[in-house]
Amino acid sequence: AQSVTQLGSHVSVSEGALVLLRCNYSSSVPPYLFWYVQYPNQGLQLLLKYTSAATLVKGINGFEAEFKKSETSFHLTKPSAHMSDAAEYFCAVSDSGYNKLIFGAGTRLAVHP
Amino acid sequence: IAGITQAPTSQILAAGRRMTLRCTQDMRHNAMYWYRQDLGLGLRLIHYSNTAGTTGKGEVPDGYSVSRANTDDFPLTLASAVPSQTSVYFCASSVRAGTASTEAFFGQGTRLTVV
Numbered sequence: 001a002q003s004v005t006q007l008g009s010h011v012s013v014s015e016g017a018l019v020l021l022r023c024n025y026s027s028s029v030p031p032y033l034f035w036y037v038q039y040p041n042q043g044l045q046l047l048l049k050y051t052s053a054a055t056l057v058k059g060i061n062g063f064e065a066e067f068k069k070s071e072t073s074f075h076l077t078k079p080s081a082h083m084s085d086a087a088e089y090f091c092a093v094s095d096s097g098y099n100k101l102i103f104g105a106g107t108r109l110a111v112h113p
Numbered sequence: 114i115a116g117i118t119q120a121p122t123s124q125i126l127a128a129g130r131r132m133t134l135r136c137t138q139d140m141r142h143n144a145m146y147w148y149r150q151d152l153g154l155g156l157r158l159i160h161y162s163n164t165a166g167t168t169g170k171g172e173v174p175d176g177y178s179v180s181r182a183n184t185d186d187f188p189l190t191l192a193s194a195v196p197s198q199t200s201v202y203f204c205a206s207s208v209r210a211g212t213a214s215t216e217a218f219f220g221q222g223t224r225l226t227v228v
Contacts, residue, residue, distance in 0.1 A: 046216045
């Protein structure tokens with residue numbers, strides 16, 4: 001069965017600092033990986049997705065993620081944090097059978113001045 | 114704006130009562146899903162449907178049922194609510210199942226409190 005582990009339930013950075021949110025996956029077949037963002041009292045919005053075309057994936061709002069098969073990782077980064085990036089971020093892996101998405105527990109990002 | 118509509122947005126429900134959460138999408142997506150979101154647990158799949166007329170169980174199906182009579186609607190029913198079903202429920206859809214690269218689109222959620 002596929003699974004996702006997000007390291008760190010809370011991450012706090014200063015405005016302008018590097019953002020790094022960690023995600024490791026477990027999959028017996030080539031995975032499809034996603035990062036979603038959730039702002040307070042809203043649904044989830046897709047940030048970016050990995051579908052085997054390129055290992056470095058660029059998403060919206062300046063975020064990017066790199067797929068590393070040897071490390072089974074798909075960490076999310078952004079060079080310079082903005083106050084508006086404060087939200088909860090979820091990593092997800094798709095199931096090869098029925099396109100189900102399996103989510104990690106989430107990482108809440110706080111950005112302080 | 115096209116997308117997924119969930120109703121109600123929030124509800125307080127007495128334990129033992131029956132409740133149906135509604136979900137409608139106008140994107141003509143084949144696949145639809147129900148997730149529950151709980152603090153520290155992320156989103157867990159309750160039930161899914163790959164196409165109209167078919168449904169399947171997710172990670173946490175007990176106490177819930179779904180139906181998919183047509184492409185657009187995917188209601189979630191709690192037959193007899195219990196406090197452990199207090200959660201935020203999200204409906205989602207994707208273009209089609211079986212092609213795992215397709216991302217899911219989410220509704221705004223229903224906050225349910227069972228007392």
